[in-house]
Amino acid sequence: MKKIFLLLLLAFTGYTFAQAPFNTNIDGKCNHQQSFSNSFKNSTDVSYVADNYHMSFVKLDLLVNSGSTYIEGSAQINAQVLSPTLDTFYLELNQALSLDSMRFNGELMSPSFVNSELFVIVDEMTLGDEITIITYYHGSSSSGGFFSGVTSEYNYTYGKDVTWTLSEPFAARDWWPVRQNLNDKIDSVYQYYTCIDSEMVGSNGDLTDIVDNGDGTKTYKWQTNYPVSYYLMSFSVSDYMEYNVWAKPIQMDGDSVLIQNFIYNDPNCLSNHQANIDLSPSIMETFSEKYGLYPFSEEKYGNCLTELGGGMEHQTMTTIGNFGFGLNAHEMAHQWYGDNITCATWSDIWINEGFASYSEYIAEEFLHGQSNANSWMNSAHNYIMSESGGSTYVPQDEVYYGNEWRIFDGRLTYKKGAAIIHQIRYLINDDDMFFAAMQNYTDEYTSSIATGLDFKNSMEEFTGVELDSYFDQWYFGEGYPTYSIEYSFNETGLFLAVEQTTSSSTPFFDLPIEVYLNFGGGEDTTFKVPITSNLSTFQTEITEDFILMQIDPDNWLINKTGNIFVGTSTLENQMEFVVGPNPTSQYLQISFADNNMDKAISISDLSGRLVRQFSTKEGVRIDISDLNSGYYLVKATDGNETITRKILKQ
Ligand SMILES: [Zn+2]
Structure with missing residues (x-):
């Protein structure tokens, strides 16, 4: 429909x-x-x-x-x-x-x-x-x-x-x-x-x-x-x-x-x-x-x-x-x-609408060319990220007479439904394999019914690509990641610290991202960076300086780019941490480069008034919805060294 x-x-x-x-x-x-x-x-x-x-x-x-x-x-x-x-x-x-x-x-x-x-x-x-x-x-x-x-x-x-x-x-x-x-x-x-x-x-x-x-x-x-x-x-x-x-x-x-x-x-x-x-x-x-x-x-x-x-x-x-x-x-x-x-259930309407919507992209790609397909996906991504949350899966308690528009939600069921199939294609990273797996799924469930998890299991079995966390994050989960990269050159080459904050209740998305470098003079390269936590590091052997760095250059993924900036950090400093989303209205995710040592965390407003204080070893997610709007300073210290970040509460 x-x-x-x-x-x-x-x-x-x-x-x-x-x-x-x-x-x-x-x-x-x-x-x-x-x-x-x-x-x-x-x-x-x-x-x-x-x-x-x-x-x-x-x-x-x-x-x-x-x-x-x-x-x-x-x-x-x-x-x-x-x-x-x-x-x-x-x-x-x-x-x-x-x-x-x-x-x-x-x-x-x-x-x-x-x-x-x-x-x-x-x-x-x-x-x-x-x-x-x-x-x-x-x-x-x-x-x-x-x-x-x-x-x-x-x-x-x-x-x-x-x-x-x-x-x-x-x-x-x-x-x-x-x-x-x-x-x-x-x-x-x-x-x-x-x-x-x-x-x-x-x-x-x-x-x-x-x-x-x-x-x-x-x-x-x-x-x-x-x-x-x-x-x-x-x-x-x-x-x-x-x-x-x-x-x-x-x-x-x-x-x-x-x-x-x-x-x-x-x-x-x-x-x-x-x-x-x-x-x-x-x-x-x-x-x-x-x-x-x-x-x-x-x-x-x-x-x-x-x-x-x-x-x-x-x-x-x-x-x-x-x-x-x-x-x-x-x-x-x-x-x-x-x-x-x-x-199989109206909660799994993705099985119908996500796939029909993604087929609009497929029709553009194979009948009108890649640039038309890119436009389709760009506008889909913009619509998906026009709000911070919402899942493609329709929670059971939202399925009832009179609530039909939640089932047929244009942003979540259709556009996000399509984009998350595109991301599975990216994860499989082999078009012949992806379409063979689609045909296999189609044969397996012909004249029958399927849930989102039936599709997941069918794809996993055929391709060998494990999709458990993917479905938790993208099908049942809400929101999208924003990536920032702090880069520097060390004796080995270009070093990246990739910070991920998320827009909603899903605290972390583990899809690898592609990073594109343009060196000028027609020289460029693209490489994949595994995302292992909210703060991931990646060492390359690239020693040449570049004129442009882009995250997800082919727009495979639902994501936003935050800041790309040159830094001095090699993240050998165990106190290094990332805090976000920024700005934020509901919660803060704090993630550390090192999860073994104790740190004292404090959050205060610009007048110095303390609003939160606690200690932790690992990353935490805290609710700050009760705080007044304005700027706050988040400090982490191990007793010797202190690092401060500024965030905006909306
Ligand atoms: Zn439809």
Whole structure:
């Protein structure tokens, strides 16, 4: 999924979007169980395994139209019981929709329908028992906003109504009775949509038939036989025309993949979008080369043009607001990462969005060249570091109805998510190995779900590069490092003292950094400096003076450069220490060149008033959020020698 920035702003300025009647944790504790106990359990003796079944088949048969969010029809679900026993069947359906009737294994049922949840008490079933449940329903559930299940809008340029669905993360229940569980993919899905003659309906998989009903309506029959997650099913309906292109990934030996586009039925719409749509085959061929063959090559890829502010990677049929290169690449890349492999929990949304966002960079790199890719990464880094903290991993207690924008945080989930994959590529330091590992991961988790740690383990096993501390610091951790270098020449050559301070709760990042030297006259060199602590030293044998020193010259890493300055220190002085961040508002990290000897530390303001005093051997991190703003002096002494640093508290 990708949204334009305007919508993000609206969300932060009080714009309201789909709100469920209760807020609860989706991943940690099944949401329905909570309301279950509140509204239903008290009055009826039922089990807590109501959703413990595998959905093997779904068939939707719905009347839809471009002018409103009204839908009417039926949903059939075939399922198998996964628990030893099951005496209650559970589904979600937005209570704004009207339930007309429900049959459970042929028998007419009267489900309890409370807080958009359906509970059907059934005769006790056992492991492996087959279920067929058919629900007839109608109505309009739209509450407006980006995360609304069904949205209807009007395009003023071409004068077209359009209605589309967007179910991620919690809104599938706005348009079909569903069990919203990321752990279970539906084996195959048939979607039959009936609309007026002049319109078309796009959906997942293959368009197997268009039936003329002889009453001014047509039925579009779509079928997919690839496993699909509940939130990746969709429809879009409008007065569309079809414009198709074909990709020829090398793995298909000359055979091709259809890229089927439903755009507004107006010649100007085609001429406005054609050049961009025509880039789609090369994007698919590039991703197929890097990640492995397009995962749904037996069916198709496609796009339905709508008024969505961005795009949504519905499986084999993206719902898209425009065909801009970055958005097109992002949504197509999702077919590998976000459709074929999906996040196992919403906390691990990185598995979808980080990889789709990094694929925008990959598309720039291999189709437009390195300098375009560099621009992409530069602006990503700037956005990431526009705030000091925040993790790409979404903490479980931040995943709930109404908090969708934390899951889809543009800075943390998308841009930092992309940049930390780029850093893994840097750590592996071998592009052939990196992309082979990506393909291996893609094969390993095909048609399945993955957590961030699943990806980590897969990459470690394939490449032999250990990533434990990397994930602690960059996936679960917050903030970024700032590097300063104090350099001098000794009898061996250039000597570097690299100081690292960090912006947030992660006290230390251990990625090695590259240092670039330009000697003038076209002479230069780049070397890697291991970062072993907040104060690392590095001895080179470079004796030639240079005119420019740069940290991370190719911009691989999320980091800032502090000061690069000539010093006299060789860090043989055991009292040498670094203190930061500077300026700071929350805490100070103090790190020493030597961690074996006792030091007395004192912090005082410029009037000499003492605000902290303690002794330590090793580096410490202290909370100074209570101090007034202003300058402070940090002194360290071993009794003989004293070193002082000045810091600014903001
Ligand atoms: Zn996305």
